[in-house]
Amino acid sequence: MNKVHHPRDPAALRRFLVTCVAVAILWQMMQLAQFDVLALFEERNLKVFANFLVQFFPPNLQATFLMLVLKATIETLAMATAGIALALLIAVPLGLIITYSLSISRIGPASGHQFAKLGRYLARMLMLFLRGIPEIIWALLLVRVFGLGPVAGVLAIAITYGGMLAKVYSEILETENTLPARALLLQGSGRINAFLYGLLPGASQELASYTIYRWECAVRASVVMGFVGAGGLGQLMDQSMKMLNGGEVSTILIMFLLLVLLADYISLIIRRLLA
Structure with missing residues (x-):
């Protein structure tokens, strides 16, 4: 019988070497992080971990505490939603400025080309600054200014997510079919009309889907920022942990899981409506 000869994978050696290098780098990173599996x-x-878990049972279901949890949950949702709304006010104009496909100078010689290029550069630097600093850092700084409460959390989300949304918005618009927008620009249309009717x-x-995803992330971030005094479920959990309750x-953990499921369900409904 004739033997079947399987062709040798020409990239096998390269994949093997890349895998070895990746494992070596990961091992060194784990050593630097002092992580021992x-x-x-x-x-x-x-035993310590088991004793730690036992302390969480049974959950506190007293009516007075449940009312506090419900109030903190509503505060967390409000913080995330208000933060995303303010982030949109930052992201939309910033994203339009740095989107090269909406640049009038892109279609040919235009007056003020250097000023437009400088404007896009400054807008890009502002975007990098906003998204380069995590929201938890902004929350720590803003708590010192506005005191304890959700104001610091809302502004922290707005600043960081404004930069993130602007970056992704510009990338989505750049990868979209730019021919309709370019045709409008060639006919003398402004950037806003080219965006509204061309892109x-x-x-x-895709823009709505990413915005909804960022709102889900903002809900989670709102809980984390509560640990630095920004209000919501995180602040209530911090107080309970300090009291060893x-x-x-x-x-609070159960409510947080339900909150994440609610955010995921709402985003799923909105995505289906937009599909």
């Missing part, structure tokens, strides 16, 4: 399964650590119809679903922490 085997330490997780030591008997003493497992937005084709990119609206595991039952209250368990209740």
